[in-house]
Amino acid sequence: MKSVLAKLATDFLSTIVFLVVYLVTDNVLLATGVAIAGAIAQAIRARVRGEALGFMTWASLALAIVLGGATLLTNDPRFVLAKPAIAHFAIGAIMLKRGWMLRYMPARVTEVIPEYVTLAGYAWALLMFALGAGTIAIASTGDIKLWATYVTVVAAGAKIAAFAIQYVVIRFVITNRLRAAARA
Structure with a gap:
């Protein structure tokens, strides 16, 4: 990390x-x-x-x-001020590649729920595009203090929240899937 x-x-x-x-x-x-x-x-x-x-x-x-x-x-x-938006758009485009996230996941996750990881990868791409659009909207105002708040607090906070949500959801789904397999 x-x-x-x-x-x-x-x-x-x-x-x-x-x-x-x-x-x-x-x-x-x-x-x-x-x-x-x-x-x-x-x-x-x-x-x-x-x-x-x-x-x-x-x-x-x-x-x-x-x-x-x-x-x-x-x-x-x-x-x-538009520079971070271009980076977000480029990263979002890269994240549209099917399964890009699988290589970053533990083997247990890729074995049990690869389809959820693929969906999570698309969700990350969507988040990057949304953050890029938000950066452009804020940059177009020319208000540098608002932009600074957006790129440091909002964009970073959104990524941290997305990571936390992803972790909880993947953990929940894996646990349920493994329990169901054990019962079967």
Whole structure:
């Protein structure tokens, strides 16, 4: 779990940097410039260390440069605020692949209820699309404090709640299925 969180933090580093610098300085242009520089430095550091850059890192770098550049050129923060939405849409699209979640589940789950895991994978895709749409809606207002609340509290909270619900439901279904099999 720790390595997954570290990977996510790496993939969304420029968004995190933007948010922190903005909250400290209340300056959108400075936060955008620092986020772009941070994304470029992150890619350079990985290349110097000989680390392979994953798709999400390249995508994050490209989005930081393109959307951050548009923000700097137009002085309109809505461009950079849309970046997390694009990531949510991309992740949601990947999650539409049938059975993508099976490899993340314990063997017992994949043996007993693979159809529920597939449904859960589609539910996660739907959640990602909903969060992306919400991010776009909030970003279009240009209210950075509202956006910051949404991406840190609402989006993160929705994912934590979805994970907890998924855990409880899968545990409940497996227990019932195994009890029914034992009785039969």
